[in-house]
Amino acid sequence: GAVVSQHPSRVICKSGTSVKIECRSLDFQATTMFWYRQFPKQSLMLMATSNEGSKATYEQGVEKDKFLINHASLTLSTLTVTSAHPEDSSFYICSARALAGAVEQYFGPGTRLTVT
């Protein structure tokens, strides 16, 4: 149980375009989903927290207009990187937390974004 999927697993886009990444909890409902960013050989940095049906909470230094997050249902959150630049190239990972005050976070397999 507690499976989280992400789509796509890899995406290459041109500078200036936008790309959408989906995060789904497959076998549980997630009140809260998190988006992390990981640069090569580095740790995961929390970008934002999203709760179903409400606006995402962004970490300091993360541009909310650039990284649009939509948590439309209890099983789906999307991250849209708008007007992508090469410096946005990174590994984006989502995680989900189940209902009822659960503590554990379950991570998706990640999406490798390359902006050319």
Added chain:
Amino acid sequence: GENVEQHPSTLSVQEGDSAVIKCTYSDSASNYFPWYKQELGKGPQLIIDIRSNVGEKKDQRIAVTLNKTAKHFSLHITETQPEDSAVYFCAAKIVGGGADGLTFGKGTHLIIQP
């Protein structure tokens, strides 16, 4: 905010030996400490976690210890196997606090030598 330090950054052990990874945290209010294993090109996988009301937790070859006074916790892997090779991350969180995400350490690349 919370700050998590993790050591060592790289650990190489012989197959069958034990491996220990250590983390310290700064916020004494943190009360949940998970460990994740990340294989190349994949997302982190939760392998074990501990809450501040216990000092030790074990699951087969994996154990975690917590010293609240010193604000450090450790991952112990016994009888290491080649498939244990991966990057391991510790994390800390305040359950019930304002911040909701996890604060991660920088990771330890564990290499199991055959």
